[in-house]
Amino acid sequence: MAFGKKLEAALQMKNMKPGTLATKTGISKNTIYSIIQRDSTKVDLSMIHAISEVLDIDIGYFLSPDENELQELQKNEPIVVDELTEEDRRFIAAFTALSPENRRTFLVIAEALLRDQAERSDPQD
Numbered sequence: 102m103a104f105g106k107k108l109e110a111a112l113q114m115k116n117m118k119p120g121t122l123a124t125k126t127g128i129s130k131n132t133i134y135s136i137i138q139r140d141s142t143k144v145d146l147s148m149i150h151a152i153s154e155v156l157d158i159d160i161g162y163f164l165s166p167d168e169n170e171l172q173e174l175q176k177n178e179p180i181v182v183d184e185l186t187e188e189d190r191r192f193i194a195a196f197t198a199l200s201p202e203n204r205r206t207f208l209v210i211a212e213a214l215l216r217d218q219a220e221r222s223d224p225q226d
Contacts, residue, residue: 108152
């Protein structure tokens, strides 16, 4: 599935119109509509990043060739904010206050910590 079809599916999932996406990303309406209509395969990475940020979808969805990824995104149950602890809420507030660049850096660090944790908990034969 090319980028245009993935974008169309993501917009439907998020119940957002292409014009609204254009306004929120700063990308012209004509460009958004053109990407969808032509099912573009080549889209500027900065546009993909802006679109994924506004739609709150991992950029990997748009870059991956896997057509089933959106279905996986739809299956994930959202976290109910009422069920979060105070510490969870503080963590989310701090994370969302970070710039997109710092968020990516933080995620790299968090993933490295998780790998290290998994390695330490694995019994070594």
